Amino acid sequence: MRTKRTGKMLTAIVLSFAILLSFTPESADAAVRTGVKGTWMPSGIDGVMTYVLPDGTYLTDGYTADGFYVNKYGFWAQAYNILGVWIPARNSWLTADAAGDFEGMIPVMKKAQDKLTSDLHGWRVISVYSTHIALYSVVNNNTERKKTKRLAMYKNPDFNGYTVQVCTPLAGDEKEMTGNAGEWSSMAYYDYQVLRAMMYCVSRSGDKVAHAIYSSWMDTNTDNLRVGEWVAVGDTLIKYVPSDGSGLYEIRAAF
Numbered sequence: 001m002r003t004k005r006t007g008k009m010l011t012a013i014v015l016s017f018a019i020l021l022s023f024t025p026e027s028a029d030a031a032v033r034t035g036v037k038g039t040w041m042p043s044g045i046d047g048v049m050t051y052v053l054p055d056g057t058y059l060t061d062g063y064t065a066d067g068f069y070v071n072k073y074g075f076w077a078q079a080y081n082i083l084g085v086w087i088p089a090r091n092s093w094l095t096a097d098a099a100g101d102f103e104g105m106i107p108v109m110k111k112a113q114d115k116l117t118s119d120l121h122g123w124r125v126i127s128v129y130s131t132h133i134a135l136y137s138v139v140n141n142n143t144e145r146k147k148t149k150r151l152a153m154y155k156n157p158d159f160n161g162y163t164v165q166v167c168t169p170l171a172g173d174e175k176e177m178t179g180n181a182g183e184w185s186s187m188a189y190y191d192y193q194v195l196r197a198m199m200y201c202v203s204r205s206g207d208k209v210a211h212a213i214y215s216s217w218m219d220t221n222t223d224n225l226r227v228g229e230w231v232a233v234g235d236t237l238i239k240y241v242p243s244d245g246s247g248l249y250e251i252r253a254a255f
Contacts, residue, residue, distance in 0.1 A: 038051045038052055038053045038054065038059060038064060039051070039052050040052075040064075043075065048075050048076065049075070049076040050070070050074050050075060050076070051064050051068075051070050051074075051076070058070075058074040059074065060072050060073065060074045063204070063235070064076075068089070068091060068204075069089060069204045069205070076089070080196075080200050080206065082112070082193055082196050082197045082200065083111075083112045083115040083116070083190070083193045083194070083197060084111065084112075084114075084115045085108050085111040085112050085115070085197065087108055087197060087200045087201065087206075089200075089204060090200070090202075090203065090204045091204075092204075093202065093203055093204070093235055093236070093252075093253035093254075094201065094202040094203075095160045095161065095252075095253065096155040096156060096157060096160050096161055096162060097157075097160055099155060099202070101130040102128050102129075102130065102133060104201075105128065105133065105201050106128050108197060108201060109126045109128050109133060109197070112126060112193075112194060112197055113125070113126045116190060116194075119190065120187060120190060122138060122140075123137060123138055123139075123187060124136070124137060124138065124150075124187065124190060124191070124194075125138050125147065126194065131154060131155050132152055132153060132154040132155065133152065133153050133198060134149055134151065134152040134153075135149070135150050135151040135152070135191065135194045136148060136149055136150060137150055137187075148167075149165070149167050150167050150191055151164075151165065151166060151167065151191060151194060151195055151198075152164070152165040152167075153165075153198045153202075156250060156252075159250070159252045160252065160253075161250065161251050161252030161253065162202065162250070162251050162252075163241075163248055163249070163250050163251075164195075164198070164213060164248070164249040164250075164251060165243075165246050165247070165248055165249075166195075166213060166214070166217045166246060166247045166249065167245065167246045192210070192214065195210045195213070195214065196210045198210075199213075202251075203234065203235055203236050203251075204234065204235050205233065205234020205235045205236055208223075208233050208234040208236075209233055209234060209236045209238065209251065211223075212225060212231075212233045212238060213225075213238065213247075213249050216240060216247070216249070217247045223238075225238055225239075225240045225249070226239075226240060227240050227241070227242060228240075228241070230252075232254050234254070235253065235254050235255065236251050236252070236253065236254055237251065237252050237253070237254045238250070238251050239251075
């Protein structure tokens with residue numbers, strides 16, 4: 001049975017989407033802020049902005065002149081929810097110098113660890129150090145607690161970026177890595193989500209960078225990453241460096 005309160009909430013939602021659907025560049029009456037190649041406009045939904053180009057069309061799946069990513073629906077995505085953690089969309093690439101001792105990433109990784117602990121009961125551990133962040137698999141037996149590195153991101157002062165290390169145990173079916181939790185018995189989904197979280201902490205193109213690294217490691221290599229050459233993926237340049245038992249991916253700002 002629908003209560004009056006529920007009815008009001010549904011009405012508000014319907015009205016919000018009606019406003020959004022009826023919003024056109026011609027009907028916009030106020031610019032919030034202007035970039036070099038377009039204008040920020042309110043969408044009609046609180047907290048959601050659109051970017052109107054000079055020809056009257058909306059920017060989709062791209063970057064505005066002032067450096068914000070607008071998603072495929074034409075909305076500015078202000079944050080990404082990964083493992084139950086809201087990671088704010090970056091305005092600029094986070095260099096290794098600006099990252100400091102990763103103080104800004106500690107709250108994100110702590111909340112991600114809470115999710116891993118809740119869902120996986122201690123089988124995955126994230127550790128944050130002054131120079132790197134690492135994800136470990138953990139196995140407890142009668143005599144010892146064995147930790148095996150699966151994924152890590154190291155600061156690299158040589159080019160003010162990072163080196164992402166993907167270890168052999170991370171290998172698995174790509175559908176498992178990028179699918180929905182609970183659809184298989186493997187824990188690879190959670191490993192991939194940690195990779196996404198790491199990439200969104202430094203890049204505005206977190207999903208693109210994470211997918212490029214993983215697909216290269218799994219030999220599908222959809223972004224054509226190459227040994228010893230910088231390849232642009234979103235706002236990031238990636239270079240693959242072979243290593244015994246793991247893959248090393250150097251990443252830095254593309255602009």
